[in-house]
């Protein structure tokens with residue numbers, strides 16, 4: 178049996194008395210003959226009786242009155258409430274313990290597999306939300322890694338320029354599949370990078386740049402969609418010329434497995450520090466308007482034509498609604514809150530524009546060149562494994578930190 182505290186007991190009695198009084202008053206109302214009892218006087222008398230009960234010396238020292246149910250003290254002389262104890266409702270067991278000092282969060286996972294200047298950058302501004310997303314068992318497991326691959330041409334003859342041969346492309350796809358990779362869409366990547374939404378532990382985003390006829394996708398990509406359900410991204414150019422080309426691509430877009438994203442409007446003029454806002458808007462905004470017009474689709478990714486980006490263009494692109502951007506810089510794979518980038522131009526990768534000055538890792542994600550997929554597969558797999566092991570090693574510390582600093586506001590981790 179639960180013992181009712183004295184004050185609560187008194188409050189109960191008070192409530193009972195008040196209900197009785199209400200019943201009595203209600204019963205009085207329809208009485209045909211005038212009754213000598215004045216309801217106001219009755220109330221005053223009753224309240225005084227109750228007050229007398231409350232102030233009568235009790236068996237045990239009464240705790241201070243609760244503040245949430247104000248007693249009808251209107252007719253009583255004002256009483257000075259005693260100070261409330263620090264905890265009112267149900268005192269938590271930890272309340273009496275000394276405050277815990279949160280542990281220092283471990284540094285970001287580093288790897289010697291990448292070039293020395295290509296350092297992983299974190300972009301999550303809120304460490305509590307980051308930890309919650311990271312350890313939420315319904316989301317992507319730590320160590321989930323994405324290889325982003327950039328394709329240009331796939332040549333039926335010899336490889337030339339940025340293109341690869343058909344047989345090289347087939348080898349790439351087989352190697353990715355055998356290594357346990359699965360292809361994802363741009364939206365899946367955005368949900369992963371922003372919220373750590375679940376994607377396969379080894380994912381690949383295949384991006385084919387520039388305009389191609391439907392034949393290119395039917396010959397080189399459709400077989401993998403049919404066998405494995407793998408989508409492919411087409412980084413498409415917005416300039417609305419050649420209506421036949423648009424019609425073919427719009428039909429492919431409607432099928433759903435070719436994922437059209439933006440790759441400039443005129444495309445052949447790259448964005449540089451000399452570009453003014455109007456040009457940047459016409460390139461990045463123009464690409465959105467064309468895809469909306471012809472494909473009824475709003476792109477969420479901008480694939481920088483020629484790999485040209487600036488801090489200003491990253492800002493404008495974000496304002497236009499882009500969630501992700503892709504460079505031509507081959508830095509490494511990407512993970513949730515982990516993007517390898519360089520602070521400055523460096524000898525190891527002299528043609529790559531440094532991303533850090535642009536200030537937004539999500540808008541300047543690296544890509545592997547299609548010719549180099551097979552030689553980098555192991556590095557991507559090992560980075561995923563190492564990151565998972567590093568996360569496991571720090572799990573207790575991070576959960577401890579979360580429990581002390583974050584849980585009161587962010588709640589328990591699902």
Ligand SMILES: [Zn+2]
Nearest residue numbers: 386387482483
């Ligand atoms: Zn291009």
